[in-house]
Amino acid sequence: MSDKAPEAVAAPTDAATAIGPVVACGLALALAAGAVGHLVSEWAELGQRVLISLVLGLPWAVLALQLGAYARQRRWRHFTIAALLLLLALILLAGA
Amino acid sequence: MDWSSLLILISIGAASGLFGALLGVGGGLLVIPVLHLVFDLPMPLAIGTSLVSVVLTTLVASRSYLARGLVDLPAATHLAFGSLIGAYVGSHLIVRVPETVLSVAFSAVVLTAAWRLAFRRRRDAEATAGAPSGIRRRATAFLLSPFAGALAGLLGVGGGFLQLPLLRLISELDLRQVIATNALIVTWIASVASAVHWSQGHVVGSILPPLLAGSALGALAGPAALMGIPQRRVELLLGTVLAVVALRMLWR
Numbered sequence: 001m002s003d004k005a006p007e008a009v010a011a012p013t014d015a016a017t018a019i020g021p022v023v024a025c026g027l028a029l030a031l032a033a034g035a036v037g038h039l040v041s042e043w044a045e046l047g048q049r050v051l052i053s054l055v056l057g058l059p060w061a062v063l064a065l066q067l068g069a070y071a072r073q074r075r076w077r078h079f080t081i082a083a084l085l086l087l088l089a090l091i092l093l094a095g096a
Numbered sequence: 097m098d099w100s101s102l103l104i105l106i107s108i109g110a111a112s113g114l115f116g117a118l119l120g121v122g123g124g125l126l127v128i129p130v131l132h133l134v135f136d137l138p139m140p141l142a143i144g145t146s147l148v149s150v151v152l153t154t155l156v157a158s159r160s161y162l163a164r165g166l167v168d169l170p171a172a173t174h175l176a177f178g179s180l181i182g183a184y185v186g187s188h189l190i191v192r193v194p195e196t197v198l199s200v201a202f203s204a205v206v207l208t209a210a211w212r213l214a215f216r217r218r219r220d221a222e223a224t225a226g227a228p229s230g231i232r233r234r235a236t237a238f239l240l241s242p243f244a245g246a247l248a249g250l251l252g253v254g255g256g257f258l259q260l261p262l263l264r265l266i267s268e269l270d271l272r273q274v275i276a277t278n279a280l281i282v283t284w285i286a287s288v289a290s291a292v293h294w295s296q297g298h299v300v301g302s303i304l305p306p307l308l309a310g311s312a313l314g315a316l317a318g319p320a321a322l323m324g325i326p327q328r329r330v331e332l333l334l335g336t337v338l339a340v341v342a343l344r345m346l347w348r
Binding site: 062 | 155159173177305312
């Protein structure tokens with residue numbers, strides 16, 4: 001890590017450009033669902049569920065996008081570690 | 097929900113987003129006391145609800161940091177393993193800890209955060225100068241990361257400012273890059289902790305839409321709104337607010 005820090009920090013720009021729109025769209029959708037749930041009482045529970053699910057899922061979408069970037073760059077060591085982290089997160093989220 | 101509650105939630109969300117985007121701290125530190133003291137939520141519910149807003153605030157900040165190439169993703173993924181497990185365990189522990197203990201522990205963490213903000217520069221310089229090296233540094237960081245995650249899961253705060261020194265142990269990033277990388281780790285930790293709290297019924301869904309809308313606004317507009325104000329002043333302001341909040345919670 002420390003010996004490769006400059007490369008690691010500068011490298012994932014292609015994933016970062018994809019992450020921006022994904023996060024923006026996801027958050028817009030989540031807030032819209034929350035707003036609908038807040039305004040229409042019949043949809044309150046569904047709106048809140050969609051809001052929370054999207055907000056909690058987006059951080060892992062960021063990691064999944066980065067995983068794709070690592071695969072394209074053939075950086076298999078980083079890919080493996082990121083994939084294992086994503087797997088751990090999915091196990092913990094499912095176990096919650 | 098009445099208009100005053102709505103305004104308070106949007107405002108506190110915006111304040112947490114604003115400070116979070118600028119300083120890398122402040123999400124749970126500000127939101128939890130307001131939910132507990134103003135809205136009378138029990139501590140577990142205040143912590144669980146606040147953690148969802150922390151996910152959003154740090155995610156918006158991370159998006160901007162990633163676009164600027166400030167995040168060291170390999171360092172973030174390495175350190176996140178222990179932190180995620182810690183957050184999962186810590187979140188489950190909350191039902192076993194009495195509320196008074198939670199309040200006192202939370203106040204202690206908030207006071208520590210206030211102290212760090214007030215004396216941040218000197219302490220960071222000292223930490224860097226005295227750091228051990230090589231394998232020992234990494235081992236220390238990996239062994240301590242579950243505790244940072246557990247504290248975040250249990251109290252809803254602390255993940256951020258405890259991970260910062262750990263990141264400095266395993267990488268040679270500058271302070272800006274450490275704050276950026278830390279934001280992404282906190283997003284992941286808060287996501288897992290929130291999921292556990294949600295499953296335990298500790299997330300109050302009706303509060304979230306205005307709180308998250310405020311957080312998103314604050315995190316997006318924060319850096320521009322505070323442009324021109326010296327960062328040191330913002331740190332001292334937040335440090336003072338946090339010290340008052342912690343003492344108020346201890347008094348209660």
